Amino acid sequence: DSGVTQTPKHLITATGQxxxxxxxxxxxxxxxxxxxxxxxxxxxxxxxxxNGEERAKGNILERFSAQQFPDxxxxxxxxxxxxxxxxxxxxxxxxxxxxxxxxxFFGPGxxxxxx
Amino acid sequence: QKEVEQDPGPLxxxxxxxxxxNCTYSNSAFxxxxxxxxxxxKGPELLMYTxxxxxxxxxxxxxxxxxxxxxxxxxxxxxxxxxxxxxxCAMSFNSGYSTLTFGKGTMLLVSP
Numbered sequence: 001d002s003g004v005t006q007t008p009k010h011l012i013t014a015t016g017q018x019x020x021x022x023x024x025x026x027x028x029x030x031x032x033x034x035x036x037x038x039x040x041x042x043x044x045x046x047x048x049x050x051n052g053e054e055r056a057k058g059n060i061l062e063r064f065s066a067q068q069f070p071d072x073x074x075x076x077x078x079x080x081x082x083x084x085x086x087x088x089x090x091x092x093x094x095x096x097x098x099x100x101x102x103x104x105f106f107g108p109g110x111x112x113x114x115x
Numbered sequence: 116q117k118e119v120e121q122d123p124g125p126l127x128x129x130x131x132x133x134x135x136x137n138c139t140y141s142n143s144a145f146x147x148x149x150x151x152x153x154x155x156x157k158g159p160e161l162l163m164y165t166x167x168x169x170x171x172x173x174x175x176x177x178x179x180x181x182x183x184x185x186x187x188x189x190x191x192x193x194x195x196x197x198x199x200x201x202x203x204c205a206m207s208f209n210s211g212y213s214t215l216t217f218g219k220g221t222m223l224l225v226s227p
Contacts, residue, residue, distance in 0.1 A: 002158065033214065042219035043159070043203060056214050090158055104215065106151075106158030 003027065004107035006091050012113045018079040021110045025072055025093030031055070032074040033094075033104060034066055038087040049074055050096055081114045088112075118142055121204055121218030130227050134191040138204035138218045141185065145206040147213070148180050150189045153201045153220065162202075163189070194225045 003026035013019055025032050034046040036059075045058035049068035060066075063081075068074045078085060088111050092104040121138045128134055136150075147166055151159035165171045168182045177190040187206075191198055201220040207213035 002160065004158075043217040045214045045216070048214055058214060092158075103161050103164070106160065108158050109156075 002105040002107060004091060004093050004105050006089075006107040006110050008110060009108065010111045010113070012115065013081060014115055015081055015083060017081050017114075018077065019081065019112065021076040021078070021089050021091075021112075023074045023076070023091030023093075023107060025074070025091075026105055029093035029095050029105070030072065031094045031096045031102075032068055032072070033092040034060075034074070034076050035090040035092065035106075036087050037090060037109070043090070046076070078112070083114050086112055086114045118216050119204060119206060119218040122221055123219055125222040125224050127224045127226065128194055130194060130196060130225055132194050132225070134189075134194050134198070134223060134225075136189040136191075136202050136204075136221050136223070138187050139185055140187070140206060140216075142206075142216075143182070143185065144208050145216075146209060147207045148178070148187050149205040149207075149215070150176075150178055151203040151205055151217075153203060155200075159203055191223075194223075196225050196227050199223055199225050 005024045007022045030051045033048045037043045046060040048056040066076045088109045090109045092106045094102040094104045119140045149164040150162045153159040163178045171178045175192045179188040201222045203220040204218040205215040
């Protein structure tokens with residue numbers, strides 16, 4: 001158990017809908033990352049937050065957005081869902097210390113199925 | 116060309132074999148190189164990380180980085196059925212705030 005929790009585990013929804021995925025980082029970790037994993041593309045970085053502020057953006061679609069709240073949990077919002085959005089969504093967290101290496105700890109993931 | 120290339124496998128070996136997993140990359144600015152293991156329906160977990168070129172050993176696992184060739188390897192000695200998983204290489208530009216770029220992963224199957 002990495003200490004990172006994600007809810008829900010599974011989500012089945014229809015095209016055009018909107019869903020929210022939730023992540024709670026490990027205690028003490030200030031940085032949260034979101035990744036999408038599909039068979040086609042592998043594990044792709046979407047977005048990073050550090051202590052409530054957006055820190056880096058990757059291959060995140062405009063239909064997707066995220067935020068990190070004062071208690072450091074994060075939510076990933078996916079809207080106008082398409083069949084191709086079906087994937088595993090992982091959250092990871094790390095203690096960001098500039099000097100030393102920062103291991104990212106991954107949660108168990110949310111499996112999203114869009115029908 | 117993707118930034119990080121990794122053969123998806125599957126790679127099937129008998130128990131006790133030495134396994135070699137590899138990745139190539141195109142961006143010479145990568146400095147940190149990681150190997151993650153992912154069991155089916157689980158999140159990736161870090162196995163090892165290496166800074167710049169060189170070797171690093173941890174038990175049955177050895178990671179090698181050759182920056183001149185843009186090539187990294189993970190060797191598993193005395194492979195066990197419990198090693199059956201997908202192995203993902205990952206890289207970052209620096210350690211502090213840097214995000215990770217992953218290979219697609221190689222599925223390893225170790226048969227008893």
